[in-house]
Amino acid sequence: MRPNGNAALLRPVLRLVDVVGEHRGLFVRSTLSIAAFQAFGALASGLSAYAAAVLVADPAGTGLARLLLIALAGAVIAHSVFVWAESWMSHVLAYKVLDALRLRLHDAIERITPGGMKRRRAGEVSGAAMADIESLEWFYAHTVGAAICAIAGPLIVIAALFALVGPAALIALAGVAALLAVPWLMGPLQARQGKAVRDELAELKAIALEGAEGLREMLSLGLAAHQRRRVLDTTARVQRRKRAFALRAGAESALADLVVAATMIAFVVALASAVRAGSLDPALFPAAVVLLAAAFAPAAGVFPMFQRLGEMSAAATRVLDVLDAPALVADTDKAATGPRAGAVRFEAVDFAYEPGTPVLKGLDLAIAPGEHVALVGASGAGKTTIAHLLIRFWDPVSGRIVLDGEDLASMRLADARERIALIPQHPYVFRGTIRSNLLLADPDATEPAMWKALESAQLADTVRDWPGGLDEPVGENGSTVSGGQRQRLAIAQAFLREPDVLVMDEAAAHLDAVGEQALARAVAEVQAGRTTIVIAHRVSTIRHADRVILLVDGAVAAEGTHPELLERSGEYRSLLARAADPGAAAPAVRRTTAERR
Numbered sequence: 001m002r003p004n005g006n007a008a009l010l011r012p013v014l015r016l017v018d019v020v021g022e023h024r025g026l027f028v029r030s031t032l033s034i035a036a037f038q039a040f041g042a043l044a045s046g047l048s049a050y051a052a053a054v055l056v057a058d059p060a061g062t063g064l065a066r067l068l069l070i071a072l073a074g075a076v077i078a079h080s081v082f083v084w085a086e087s088w089m090s091h092v093l094a095y096k097v098l099d100a101l102r103l104r105l106h107d108a109i110e111r112i113t114p115g116g117m118k119r120r121r122a123g124e125v126s127g128a129a130m131a132d133i134e135s136l137e138w139f140y141a142h143t144v145g146a147a148i149c150a151i152a153g154p155l156i157v158i159a160a161l162f163a164l165v166g167p168a169a170l171i172a173l174a175g176v177a178a179l180l181a182v183p184w185l186m187g188p189l190q191a192r193q194g195k196a197v198r199d200e201l202a203e204l205k206a207i208a209l210e211g212a213e214g215l216r217e218m219l220s221l222g223l224a225a226h227q228r229r230r231v232l233d234t235t236a237r238v239q240r241r242k243r244a245f246a247l248r249a250g251a252e253s254a255l256a257d258l259v260v261a262a263t264m265i266a267f268v269v270a271l272a273s274a275v276r277a278g279s280l281d282p283a284l285f286p287a288a289v290v291l292l293a294a295a296f297a298p299a300a301g302v303f304p305m306f307q308r309l310g311e312m313s314a315a316a317t318r319v320l321d322v323l324d325a326p327a328l329v330a331d332t333d334k335a336a337t338g339p340r341a342g343a344v345r346f347e348a349v350d351f352a353y354e355p356g357t358p359v360l361k362g363l364d365l366a367i368a369p370g371e372h373v374a375l376v377g378a379s380g381a382g383k384t385t386i387a388h389l390l391i392r393f394w395d396p397v398s399g400r401i402v403l404d405g406e407d408l409a410s411m412r413l414a415d416a417r418e419r420i421a422l423i424p425q426h427p428y429v430f431r432g433t434i435r436s437n438l439l440l441a442d443p444d445a446t447e448p449a450m451w452k453a454l455e456s457a458q459l460a461d462t463v464r465d466w467p468g469g470l471d472e473p474v475g476e477n478g479s480t481v482s483g484g485q486r487q488r489l490a491i492a493q494a495f496l497r498e499p500d501v502l503v504m505d506e507a508a509a510h511l512d513a514v515g516e517q518a519l520a521r522a523v524a525e526v527q528a529g530r531t532t533i534v535i536a537h538r539v540s541t542i543r544h545a546d547r548v549i550l551l552v553d554g555a556v557a558a559e560g561t562h563p564e565l566l567e568r569s570g571e572y573r574s575l576l577a578r579a580a581d582p583g584a585a586a587p588a589v590r591r592t593t594a595e596r597r
């Protein structure tokens, strides 16, 4: 066992406990309700046993027996009322805790931007957002109160036992302490085994996902049998880990049962000798035994919490990992006030993703309002980086980017991203319909405005031909729309958003001739009257640009119109030659950023 194993497991869990503190009143009421129903439950058990003993001695049921039965009825009703109250309050609390945790996580994800996600797989983050938050909600809203009562409840019952039977109650105290010690001592082992199960399950999930996503490649490479073996081997490992976990959990339960039985026997023996010695009223004997069982009940209830402590700790660590991630770009409250023309200037911009590996080196670039610029350069030259700096996924290490005379880094993030829009190579299409995706760009867009945007994006005819029209479902991440349609849908969204500056990473993948023409027309429409920076992969786009900027190693190597560059720059000519004849290209030229990620 690692020293302080449980303390280390509890630390991340306790760091988030303030989500309950935000609703202290509700938490206290819910915990008091747990204590109350446990106390009334114990009282009802004790009273029924005592009443039974009294009735045995006085079958007519007069005097004390009648009083005891009335008190018993009262205790049972109070128990039920508090069970109901606790269930109601803990659900309200659960909802509020869930709300608070989701909000914190959402704010953190937004704050750290895709830049901060680079070492985190999207699945890990969404896992933290969904599954981890759900399990933490269970813990904070339903378990922390129960854990407090697991200590407080037995102490109250033992105090009552002490009043009834004297020092024999110390046996109960020792028994409850031993019962709580079982999961506490086993905690670190349980956490290690739980982690092993989760790791193997994650591996199995990844293999299964890979099998589904890479099915075509797997079949064409004849790897189906290999994939089946991987799934079976990992399943076997998962089962082995689960078996070890179950064996330990079973041993834990058996040990707990032994502790309860040993305590019970010692207690009964002690009470029996007290009755024999005449120091205990025999009528109290059954009630005391029943109360001992009632003292164990809340302590046993804390077992599931201990059994999930490792899981809770891992969940809290993953959530904290996201919450603690530093913001890569600082937001301000300052609303942009200046004119909105779409003039962009890079002033001596240096940028590096990793210290010591510069990507942009003293980049100077001035783009006039309404100008159409094509950014070209070999793979890795820094084109996508420029796009990402413009929408502030990162800020420059030094130098500045100026939009209409204002430093982008001092602008409110929401303003900057309203004024500069990015259409990536593979725009994300959200689950829903064409309409719901368009409404994301402008929630107030009217139907005619949506059709107009689709017309301009050369997508209206396609959407009209679909049976659902605007309400055609687009499947998960737009699985039912083609690459070209996806970009045109993003262009339609850009029409609805009306940004001052549009940055577009042109699709590098081969489109069919019709799709290519439609996309070119859509691009031409969306560029009209708007500053546009296109990361260009097609000579047709480059040819139509007002200015072509050739990037080499994060700096401008040449700029001018396409014919000018053809004439002046040997580097430009060889880049175009490589693009026209990919067979001759160095591998780096052909692999795009999207493919590398």
Ligand SMILES: Nc1ncnc2c1ncn2[C@@H]1O[C@H](COP(=O)(O)OP(=O)(O)OP(=O)(O)O)[C@@H](O)[C@H]1O
Residues within 6 Å of the ligand: 118, 353, 354, 359, 377, 378, 379, 380, 381, 382, 383, 384, 385, 386, 591, 592, 593, 594
């Ligand atoms: N998130 C990142 N973390 C670390 N390095 C990165 C990251 N993104 C890009 N780079 C590196 O920065 C350099 C510039 O990349 P960038 O994506 O801007 O090039 P690019 O010109 O757009 O290339 P492509 O045409 O292949 O898309 C490359 O060396 C790349 O490996």
